[in-house]
Amino acid sequence: MWKDWLRPFVRPLPQWSPVAIAPPSRVVTATLHWDGQSADVTADHTVASLKPLTIATSLDAGQHPILEYRDNVTGKLLGVLRLARTASVTTEKTSLALYHVATGEHRCLVWPRRSWNAWLQNRSMLKHRSSNHLNMEPATAQQLMIAYLCPRPVVLVSVGAPGHQNMFPMDLIGPLERSGFFSLALRSTNVSEPTMREVRKLALSNIPSTMKATVYKLSEHHKQPLMDWNALPFPVRPSRKFGIPVVAAALRIQELTIVHSQVIGSHTFFLGRIISDENLAKGAQLHHTAGFHQAYRHRLDMPFTVV
Numbered sequence: 574m575w576k577d578w579l580r581p582f583v584r585p586l587p588q589w590s591p592v593a594i595a596p597p598s599r600v601v602t603a604t605l606h607w608d609g610q611s612a613d614v615t616a617d618h619t620v621a622s623l624k625p626l627t628i629a630t631s632l633d634a635g636q637h638p639i640l641e642y643r644d645n646v647t648g649k650l651l652g653v654l655r656l657a658r659t660a661s662v663t664t665e666k667t668s669l670a671l672y673h674v675a676t677g678e679h680r681c682l683v684w685p686r687r688s689w690n691a692w693l694q695n696r697s698m699l700k701h702r703s704s705n706h707l708n709m710e711p712a713t714a715q716q717l718m719i720a721y722l723c724p725r726p727v728v729l730v731s732v733g734a735p736g737h738q739n740m741f742p743m744d745l746i747g748p749l750e751r752s753g754f755f756s757l758a759l760r761s762t763n764v765s766e767p768t769m770r771e772v773r774k775l776a777l778s779n780i781p782s783t784m785k786a787t788v789y790k791l792s793e794h795h796k797q798p799l800m801d802w803n804a805l806p807f808p809v810r811p812s813r814k815f816g817i818p819v820v821a822a823a824l825r826i827q828e829l830t831i832v833h834s835q836v837i838g839s840h841t842f843f844l845g846r847i848i849s850d851e852n853l854a855k856g857a858q859l860h861h862t863a864g865f866h867q868a869y870r871h872r873l874d875m876p877f878t879v880v
């Protein structure tokens with residue numbers, strides 16, 4: 574069809590692709606390089622804030638490290654973020670490093686499609702700026718897409734306290750392996766943020782990819798608390814230690830105690846310790862990756878399953 578041929582020239586790729594990936598498959602490796610040294614940070618770097626775009630890691634990688642994302646099958650360099658050290662977070666006698674993203678570029682599309690697609694995406698972001706909840710500069714959104722080259726799992730976060738209950742989706746989450754912390758970056762305007770800081774406990778439900786539509790619908794609870802656990806459109810059961818309602822069909826349930834929280838720009842950066850971890854079922858979990866990553870995998874005839 575001539576329309577299929579024409580599409581890349583007139584329509585940008587989607588910024589994000591919701592895809593189904595069965596854990597623990599590792600499709601991309603993230604490596605930090607600094608001062609002649611390098612270290613695998615695939616399970617040791619997370620997004621700490623969107624504005625300014627900030628990466629957290631347990632490693633002290635100097636002042637200006639480079640974060641590289643490589644495809645595990647082909648070894649191809651998919652993207653690079655150049656970082657600049659901003660601060661440290663110290664809690665429980667452990668320090669984490671925070672880095673601002675200075676610049677970034679990806680190699681998922683061949684030139685000139687790479688530049689043309691970025692131009693189309695940036696133009697669309699500027700056009701829809703008022704309705705775009707991220708409201709980021711286009712260059713920063715491009716850098717964030719590079720950070721999603723390591724596909725990010727989507728979880729439903731359960732918060733339960735007297736007088737406040739909630740369940741909402743998050744993907745700016747993940748382990749900081751070397752320190753043993755698990756981090757979450759939550760917009761400070763989220764309705765449950767004060768409760769999370771106060772009660773310091775929550776539960777994460779890792780979601781089967783088949784629940785995508787239901788999970789997206791729950792994003793309204795970033796703004797409004799949940800009135801009644803029974804109002805959820807799926808069965809829940811109590812989490813193992815805290816007894817907070819979690820998704821009965823979850824692939825995995827983790828409970829966290831929050832040991833530290835601080836505001837970094839637009840987001841509150843939470844650090845927790847996992848106090849229970851139940852692997853309940855095998856299967857494809859909902860993840861997000863960058864649209865240009867999925868386009869790269871299509872070109873190699875190994876696309877992720879889109880959900």
Ligand SMILES: Cc1cc2nc3c(=O)[nH]c(=O)nc-3n(C[C@H](O)[C@H](O)[C@H](O)COP(=O)(O)O)c2cc1C
Pocket residue numbers: 704705706707727742743744745746758759760763788789792793795
């Ligand atoms: C799948 C999914 C994952 C999300 N992950 C996060 C997250 O990690 N941190 C966060 O602050 N907000 C997260 N959000 C919330 C959105 O960024 C946004 O704040 C929310 O959908 C409200 O959007 P609105 O302000 O445009 O109405 C997520 C939303 C969805 C649907």
